[in-house]
Amino acid sequence: MPAEKFDVIVVGAGPAGNSCAYTLAKRGLKVLQIERGEYPGSKNVQGAIMYANMLEKIIPDFRDDAPLERHLIEQRLWYMDDSSYTGVHYRSDDFNEEAPNRYTIIRAQFDKWFSKKVQEAGALLILETTVTDLCFSGGKVIGVKTDRAGGTILADVVVMAEGVNGVLGTKAGLRPRPKPDTVALAVKEMHFLPSDVIESRFNISGDEGVVIEAAGTITRGMAGTGFLYTNKESISIGIGCLVSDFALTGKAPYELLEDFKKHPAVAPLIAGAEVKEYAAHLIPEGGYNAVPQLFGDGWVIVGDAGQFVNAVHREGSNLAMTTGRIAAEAIFQIKSRKDKFSAENLSLYQKMLEQSFVMKDLKKYKRLPDFMHGARDRLFGSYPELVSKAAQNWFRVDGKDKKSKEKEIVRSFVKARGVRGLASDAWKLARSWR
Amino acid sequence: MHLVVCIKQVPDSAQIRVHPVTNTIMRQGVPTIINPYDLFAIEAALRLRDKHGGKVTVLTMGPPMAEDSLRRALTYGVDRAVLLTDRAFAGSDTLATSYALSQAILKIGQTYEPVDIVFTGKQTIDGDTAQVGPGIAKRLDLQQLTYVSGVNEVNLEGKTITVERRAEGGVQILKSNLPCLITMLEGTNEIRRGSIDVALAAARAEIVTWNAAAAGVAEMGKCGLKGSPTVVKRVFAPSPRADKAKIIDIGGLTPDAIATKTLDEIFNRLPTIEKELTAMAQG
Numbered sequence: 127m128p129a130e131k132f133d134v135i136v137v138g139a140g141p142a143g144n145s146c147a148y149t150l151a152k153r154g155l156k157v158l159q160i161e162r163g164e165y166p167g168s169k170n171v172q173g174a175i176m177y178a179n180m181l182e183k184i185i186p187d188f189r190d191d192a193p194l195e196r197h198l199i200e201q202r203l204w205y206m207d208d209s210s211y212t213g214v215h216y217r218s219d220d221f222n223e224e225a226p227n228r229y230t231i232i233r234a235q236f237d238k239w240f241s242k243k244v245q246e247a248g249a250l251l252i253l254e255t256t257v258t259d260l261c262f263s264g265g266k267v268i269g270v271k272t273d274r275a276g277g278t279i280l281a282d283v284v285v286m287a288e289g290v291n292g293v294l295g296t297k298a299g300l301r302p303r304p305k306p307d308t309v310a311l312a313v314k315e316m317h318f319l320p321s322d323v324i325e326s327r328f329n330i331s332g333d334e335g336v337v338i339e340a341a342g343t344i345t346r347g348m349a350g351t352g353f354l355y356t357n358k359e360s361i362s363i364g365i366g367c368l369v370s371d372f373a374l375t376g377k378a379p380y381e382l383l384e385d386f387k388k389h390p391a392v393a394p395l396i397a398g399a400e401v402k403e404y405a406a407h408l409i410p411e412g413g414y415n416a417v418p419q420l421f422g423d424g425w426v427i428v429g430d431a432g433q434f435v436n437a438v439h440r441e442g443s444n445l446a447m448t449t450g451r452i453a454a455e456a457i458f459q460i461k462s463r464k465d466k467f468s469a470e471n472l473s474l475y476q477k478m479l480e481q482s483f484v485m486k487d488l489k490k491y492k493r494l495p496d497f498m499h500g501a502r503d504r505l506f507g508s509y510p511e512l513v514s515k516a517a518q519n520w521f522r523v524d525g526k527d528k529k530s531k532e533k534e535i536v537r538s539f540v541k542a543r544g545v546r547g548l549a550s551d552a553w554k555l556a557r558s559w560r
Numbered sequence: 561m562h563l564v565v566c567i568k569q570v571p572d573s574a575q576i577r578v579h580p581v582t583n584t585i586m587r588q589g590v591p592t593i594i595n596p597y598d599l600f601a602i603e604a605a606l607r608l609r610d611k612h613g614g615k616v617t618v619l620t621m622g623p624p625m626a627e628d629s630l631r632r633a634l635t636y637g638v639d640r641a642v643l644l645t646d647r648a649f650a651g652s653d654t655l656a657t658s659y660a661l662s663q664a665i666l667k668i669g670q671t672y673e674p675v676d677i678v679f680t681g682k683q684t685i686d687g688d689t690a691q692v693g694p695g696i697a698k699r700l701d702l703q704q705l706t707y708v709s710g711v712n713e714v715n716l717e718g719k720t721i722t723v724e725r726r727a728e729g730g731v732q733i734l735k736s737n738l739p740c741l742i743t744m745l746e747g748t749n750e751i752r753r754g755s756i757d758v759a760l761a762a763a764r765a766e767i768v769t770w771n772a773a774a775a776g777v778a779e780m781g782k783c784g785l786k787g788s789p790t791v792v793k794r795v796f797a798p799s800p801r802a803d804k805a806k807i808i809d810i811g812g813l814t815p816d817a818i819a820t821k822t823l824d825e826i827f828n829r830l831p832t833i834e835k836e837l838t839a840m841a842q843g
Contacts, residue, residue, distance in 0.1 A: 158760075164591065164593075165591060165628070168591065234591070250760070250763045250764065251763060252635070252756075252759045252760065252762075252763050253632075253635075254635070255756070255759055272756055274753060274754065274755050274756040274758075274759055275753070275755040275756065276755040276756035276757050277756070279756065279760075
């Protein structure tokens with residue numbers, strides 16, 4: 127039997143692969159999607175928050191039947207030391223809008239739903255199949271080989287949506303292996319609680335939800351963050367740090383999570399809950415500088431495989447969906463003008479990305495990963511302690527005059543880091559934020 | 561030959577969750593799998609087909625989402641998949657299920673080729689009754705071969721089959737007539753992995769979907785809740801035993817000494833048991 131040929135093969139059925147396959151199939155292309163998991167979502171891990179805008183651009187009426195947990199009305203940012211947090215909270219009834227902007231989701235359910243949509247759109251999906259190799263002819267990718275018996279499956283273009291850990295691109299020499307300081311290792315647990323308990327603990331009702339993002343001594347001087355998201359009947363709680371920092375300190379991720387859960391500000395929120403799931407995943411956090419070559423003769427890379435995560439804003443799946451969609455649009459344009467899928471033509475994908483928020487946001491923070499890594503002992507060690515002590519000093523009423531308190535606070539910072547050090551950190555932070 | 565394999569889509573027990581508050585099983589979001597025992601039935605059928613030629617049809621009764629399991633069965637290389645789905649079947653116990661399946665098997669025989677062997681797994685992991693297979697055999701008047709660990713020989717001309725059946729204390733070698741129903745024991749073979757062509761064909765395959773009428777299920781009173789005399793009174797999680805296990809240190813002891821020590825421990829704990837057992841032995 128001669129090898130079968132498709133217009134496009136999409137490797138992976140996560141948000142990036144699904145967005146790409148859906149967009150292509152909707153436009154009538156012959157799409158094959160290959161997923162190694164038992165079902166779409168079985169291998170996928172995320173916090174997880176889903177940003178509506180990026181999904182609306184693909185499936186406008188997704189709210190009709192997508193499995194959504196809670197829409198977010200409150201964001202809490204906590205800077206923590208071992209006994210306290212100093213926080214910024216934003217809560218608004220404006221987020222109780224008709225078409226809310228952010229939802230918590232459970233990926234195993236969400237990905238399955240998304241995949242059904244992809245199949246309804248006309249893409250062919252095969253499961254429990256690992257793509258082992260790209261096939262080349264004259265330097266051009268012409269198809270894939272899988273771990274099933276049988277030959278090559280051919281395609282005009284192969285979309286690698288294989289996730290952060292995908293080995294396909296690396297094996298073919300198209301994508302460098304992610305370096306330990308460009309990926310974070312995060313662990314999370316699902317804590318089950320009745321919905322009314324969650325609602326009273328977080329001061330919410332109905333489908334309203336709260337998200338807590340935390341940083342500070344919880345990561346023991348390593349560059350990383352913790353999070354806590356409210357689902358309908360469960361709380362997702364997790365923490366993650368750069369792999370290189372874990373390697374340096376020898377600390378285990380689960381130790382951090384155990385301590386985070388015991389923190390006096392966190393423990394009451396999950397008290398009495400039953401842990402029913404735990405998971406771990408790598409998150410590409412290298413930012414703009416870690417983005418690999420994204421296209422070539424007969425191939426493109428989308429989603430986590432392309433390091434598309436905005437670590438500062440905790441955005442990832444939306445970048446995955448957007449890069450998947452944009453790659454599909456580029457492929458469709460080339461296909462409609464009956465052109466070749468050469469590197470030159472596929473550079474359209476990169477051009478379209480540059481014009482989107484994806485590349486603009488990654489570019490904006492391109493210096494941040496280096497700064498975070500370089501200043502990690504302060505950002506996740508001494509500074510949160512100083513901030514906490516300062517706040518405590520400020521709020522404690524003990525007969526000391528306020529001017530003296532101000533002086534003490536300033537002195538504590540200067541003593542810890544020196545005027546130069548403080549100025550240098552402030553300057554580097556400001557520069558990497560621009 | 562034509563082999564029909566009855567499979568069931570069950571929640572993955574490794575990932576099942578009991579609702580911490582209501583104590584009910586949370587089905588939402590729990591992945592479903594093909595009942596693991598049924599995989600041995602599928603593989604046994606595929607091996608017979610490979611040897612003797614013919615077709616393998618998988619059949620399941622369940623909600624429309626049971627299609628996922630049928631599609632997976634197709635990736636193993638079965639030839640045809642039939643989904644029996646109808647609201648009228650909701651709430652079926654093993655009696656009603658065996659009725660609906662037996663009627664569908666008759667219909668499969670009429671629509672495609674006459675059926676030589678019906679396969680099932682030895683039981684399901686969610687109901688654990690092992691009643692549906694024998695129920696089908698009885699209703700279709702098929703020879704019934706349960707707990708089969710291997711098919712030794714099939715004689716298509718003579719219409720006979722020889723199988724190995726695991727029984728207490730040994731293995732029985734049974735010869736029987738075709739058509740028959742076989743419930744397969746676990747661990748007897750390993751499900752194969754379809755080639756890429758099989759996987760592609762499975763992704764494209766049309767699943768034959770029958771409602772009660774299409775499957776020729778006539779007596780609706782025997783279906784669903786109406787046809788199910790079994791009533792679930794209560795579902796509960798058993799409370800942990802109050803008794804704690806005791807670890808007996810047997811370091812360096814001879815087997816005799818270990819036996820004596822163990823018995824002493826038992827008699828210590830259950831002082832009356834020696835008398836009771838002696839009394840029982842004396843009748």
